[in-house]
Amino acid sequence: MKIVGLSEENERAVRQAAELLVRCFSRIPSGWHTLEEGLAEVQGSLKPGWISRVALDENGDVVGWIGAIPSYQGHVWELHPLVVRPDRQRQGIGRALVADLERLARERGVDTIFIGTDDEDGRTNLYGVDLYPDVLSWAARIEDVGGHPFAFYRKCGFVVVGLIPDANGFGKPDILMAKRVTAQRRA
Ligand SMILES: CC(C)(COP(=O)(O)OP(=O)(O)OC[C@H]1O[C@@H](n2cnc3c(N)ncnc32)[C@H](O)[C@@H]1OP(=O)(O)O)[C@@H](O)C(=O)NCCC(=O)NCCS
Numbered sequence: 544m545k546i547v548g549l550s551e552e553n554e555r556a557v558r559q560a561a562e563l564l565v566r567c568f569s570r571i572p573s574g575w576h577t578l579e580e581g582l583a584e585v586q587g588s589l590k591p592g593w594i595s596r597v598a599l600d601e602n603g604d605v606v607g608w609i610g611a612i613p614s615y616q617g618h619v620w621e622l623h624p625l626v627v628r629p630d631r632q633r634q635g636i637g638r639a640l641v642a643d644l645e646r647l648a649r650e651r652g653v654d655t656i657f658i659g660t661d662d663e664d665g666r667t668n669l670y671g672v673d674l675y676p677d678v679l680s681w682a683a684r685i686e687d688v689g690g691h692p693f694a695f696y697r698k699c700g701f702v703v704v705g706l707i708p709d710a711n712g713f714g715k716p717d718i719l720m721a722k723r724v725t726a727q728r729r730a
Pocket residue numbers: 567625626627628631632633634635636637638639659660661687690691692694695698
């Protein structure tokens with residue numbers, strides 16, 4: 544497996560990344576439901592300054608895709624999206640893609656990577672809950688009840704930094720997580 548930058552010229556990889564997105568997110572209301580939507584998302588990730596990287600297997604097929612969007616004057620990258628082909632999940636590819644992104648972020652002087660990971664289908668204990676007014680108390684008590692990806696990000700060193708209650712309708716929050724990627728604190 545190798546991780547490389549995705550480019551418009553690599554039409555096969557662009558298409559496979561789009562197919563992967565639809566395959567993994569079409570059941571989620573805020574996901575991608577058609578190949579056209581998937582292609583638009585992948586092509587949108589190829590903007591100058593944005594990050595778009597694919598993990599390729601020995602045949603050159605896409606087994607994972609990660610993107611990042613610079614924000615906060617370049618101090619922060621928003622990780623968006625991350626997806627690993629279902630038959631290759633739990634084999635370390637997601638962790639490798641995140642580590643590769645962290646390396647690039649460090650090289651470019653980025654301090655923090657953050658991610659919003661929604662719970663739209665009841666895979667955390669926050670689903671269906673009225674999180675107000677103690678939103679931060681709920682954030683501190685988050686639990687995985689069905690293999691939600693926040694548990695994966697936690698294993699990669701991200702911490703929960705907040706919640707957007709009802710981000711996807713009542714009781715369906717977005718879980719905000721972040722990780723410092725610089726070696727040490729800088730003023
Ligand atoms: C979430 C996802 C990217 C993880 O990628 P992956 O390649 O399967 O993860 P890895 O094999 O690198 O796992 C790293 C660690 O996280 C754990 N992990 C992976 N997915 C997990 C999950 N859903 N829940 C709990 N733990 C998980 C692994 O067991 C492993 O733990 P270990 O180091 O103790 O062995 C992948 O499952 C995926 O693409 N899911 C569908 C799309 C998705 O939900 N993307 C994230 C949207 S925010």
